[in-house]
Amino acid sequence: MSKGKVPHQLMVLSVIAVAVIAGFFVMRAYLTPKSFGKYGHYRADAIDDVRNLPVSYAGVNVCASCHEEVFQKKAKGFHRGVTCEVCHGPAAAHAEDNSIKPEAPRQRGGCPLCHNYNPARPTGFPQIITAEHNPGKPCMTCHNPHDPVPPTTPEDCGVCHRSIAAQKLVSKHSSVECTTCHQVPKQHFVNPRLNRVGKPTNNEACGNCHGSDVKTQPQVPKVETAKHAGRYLCWECHYPHSPENTP
Numbered sequence: 001m002s003k004g005k006v007p008h009q010l011m012v013l014s015v016i017a018v019a020v021i022a023g024f025f026v027m028r029a030y031l032t033p034k035s036f037g038k039y040g041h042y043r044a045d046a047i048d049d050v051r052n053l054p055v056s057y058a059g060v061n062v063c064a065s066c067h068e069e070v071f072q073k074k075a076k077g078f079h080r081g082v083t084c085e086v087c088h089g090p091a092a093a094h095a096e097d098n099s100i101k102p103e104a105p106r107q108r109g110g111c112p113l114c115h116n117y118n119p120a121r122p123t124g125f126p127q128i129i130t131a132e133h134n135p136g137k138p139c140m141t142c143h144n145p146h147d148p149v150p151p152t153t154p155e156d157c158g159v160c161h162r163s164i165a166a167q168k169l170v171s172k173h174s175s176v177e178c179t180t181c182h183q184v185p186k187q188h189f190v191n192p193r194l195n196r197v198g199k200p201t202n203n204e205a206c207g208n209c210h211g212s213d214v215k216t217q218p219q220v221p222k223v224e225t226a227k228h229a230g231r232y233l234c235w236e237c238h239y240p241h242s243p244e245n246t247p
Helices: 008-031 045-051 060-066 068-075 084-088 092-096 162-169 204-210 225-229
Strands: none
Touching: 060 068, 060 084, 204 225
């Protein structure tokens, strides 16, 4: 290569780069909507497009204006945060003409969308296994959807804490009652959100069964709690509901 001559490869790359940049600006000029940038970094005509869409939902305030008794009942129950049209579908047409009836989900398909067992749901969220929970019966047989309190007070923690119960069932703690480690107020079964369950705060809870000085239950693994854990809490290494799962 002679001194001062531009390499052929660099020339080719330069031409390609110029073509790409020129193509970008040409396409931008022809393809960018004319209203783009009028109000900000988006297409201004989109506002009119959305405004012209047909109205499908009436809104909870419209529902409450006619169904005040039901609305007040729901406002005091566990479904107070669920808007009417989540279950009944879009109701704008019904609000305009009450002869058009909204959907009334009376079979088993609607409720399991939220309440069928799913380990990803928050702990304490009421869950069921649809195939096992009163199979064949509509949920409304036992539960009022606007105030869905259980017909009887649950006696089993697994009714609400199903994911934990399922994991504990196959662990070495399967025979340990929940109340062995947790302080459970009686009102927790009636109003769980206002009556929280107490959790252990120190290693003495685990030491009651696993401490080396405990003479009962010889088959249970024993450790010198103070030396074994040191400044750490037991559950920083052992998951209580499945203690064999350690980091």
